[in-house]
Amino acid sequence: MRVQATRFACGGFSLGFALSHNVTDGWGFFRWLNHWAQTAAGREPHAVSCDRSLLYGRPDGPHGHHPEYKVNAPAPPPDPSKAPVAFAMPETQQMTFKLTRSMLDALKAEAQGHLGGDRTVSTNDVVTALFWRAVTRARGTPGETPIKLGFAVNGRRRFTPPVPDSYVGAATFYGLCDGVTASELVGMPLGEVAWQVRCAVNRMDDEHLRSALNWVSAQANKSLIAPGFNCFLAPDFSASSWVTFPMYDVDFGFGKPTYATVPNAKWDGFMVALPSRLGDGVEVLISLKTEHATELLKDSVLAQAI
Numbered sequence: 001m002r003v004q005a006t007r008f009a010c011g012g013f014s015l016g017f018a019l020s021h022n023v024t025d026g027w028g029f030f031r032w033l034n035h036w037a038q039t040a041a042g043r044e045p046h047a048v049s050c051d052r053s054l055l056y057g058r059p060d061g062p063h064g065h066h067p068e069y070k071v072n073a074p075a076p077p078p079d080p081s082k083a084p085v086a087f088a089m090p091e092t093q094q095m096t097f098k099l100t101r102s103m104l105d106a107l108k109a110e111a112q113g114h115l116g117g118d119r120t121v122s123t124n125d126v127v128t129a130l131f132w133r134a135v136t137r138a139r140g141t142p143g144e145t146p147i148k149l150g151f152a153v154n155g156r157r158r159f160t161p162p163v164p165d166s167y168v169g170a171a172t173f174y175g176l177c178d179g180v181t182a183s184e185l186v187g188m189p190l191g192e193v194a195w196q197v198r199c200a201v202n203r204m205d206d207e208h209l210r211s212a213l214n215w216v217s218a219q220a221n222k223s224l225i226a227p228g229f230n231c232f233l234a235p236d237f238s239a240s241s242w243v244t245f246p247m248y249d250v251d252f253g254f255g256k257p258t259y260a261t262v263p264n265a266k267w268d269g270f271m272v273a274l275p276s277r278l279g280d281g282v283e284v285l286i287s288l289k290t291e292h293a294t295e296l297l298k299d300s301v302l303a304q305a306i
Contacts, residue, residue: 016263021170027154028168030245035168041253049166054159057213064208066215068150068176070228074221090233093293094264099127100281103306107190114191121194124273125201128239129193130305131271131286136182138288138296141235143183149197150229151175152240153204160206173209174227175200182235190305231269233289241273243282248275261285 001019008014019029031048038045078084099107104123111126132149141147155171156163163171177200185193219225231238247260259277267287274283288296296302 024168025170025172026242026245030247032168033250034246037250037252047166048168049164050169052169054163057217059217061214063211063214066212068174068228070226071219072224072226089266091290092266092268092287093290094287095293097284097306099306104281111191111194114189115195119195121198124241125194125197127273128197129190132237133186133193134296134299134302135237137186138292138299141182145182145235147182148229148236149177150227150238155209158204158209173212175204176228233268237269239271243273243275
């Protein structure tokens with residue numbers, strides 16, 4: 001992990017962090033950060049744990065099919081007779097969409113009104129569905145293209161018994177929503193897309209997560225394991241919600257943060273939802289290729305929704 005502190009002339013300062021997702025996940029990072037802040041401020045810190053014994057898989061344990069992951073073929077050895085192919089990263093643009101509490105309530109009411117009382121979705125399901133459809137439209141993905149939604153799930157409370165919230169290692173699993181083409185996705189009502197997301201989230205139970213751990217343990221070369229979806233310069237979409245992370249609880253003794261966010265990075269097809277600093281909604285960060293970002297900002301359906 002790297003930490004950079006920058007002090008400003010006004011007397012304030014910022015903290016920037018760079019770390020490996022193999023070491024920890026979002027929940028674990030903010031748990032650790034709050035522990036550090038509480039210790040520095042002279043307060044009794046929340047407990048933290050590095051015990052990952054509940055997350056050990058068994059290579060010979062039962063496991064099912066896990067399309068949310070794949071095993072890549074080993075890279076061929078370099079051919080000294082051929083010059084390496086240069087890769088030019090296309091221009092990308094990161095956008096922030098502020099969704100107020102009233103916007104979120106209206107979107108959820110629209111989705112739930114279509115579904116009726118038998119099928120219930122969360123606000124996060126609806127927000128993810130809204131932007132998955134919008135990004136697919138903005139990309140101009142051909143209608144017959146199969147597309148997937150990959151998303152991150154905090155597995156701690158989904159195990160039986162649960163992994164303690166104090167665990168500061170990585171306990172994030174990939175979820176997958178697939179089985180649709182681009183034309184089917186953009187033609188679905190918001191509520192139906194949100195329901196597809198909810199069904200994929202509901203599959204992430206103790207049985208599924210333990211099966212995933214066993215599947216990973218059974219792979220001979222774990223460095224070849226990769227997500228089973230491809231959102232980078234590709235048609236799929238990836239989403240992560242940080243809304244429940246205690247980002248604004250961090251206090252080193254100087255007061256709580258004025259603002260916490262993810263720095264601008266060269267992503268494509270990735271969305272992260274953050275808690276609003278005022279507690280009045282969420283901020284959705286999305287990064288796309290610049291030409292697709294331009295189309296997203298002009299999307300009339302998205303503009304009407306938010």
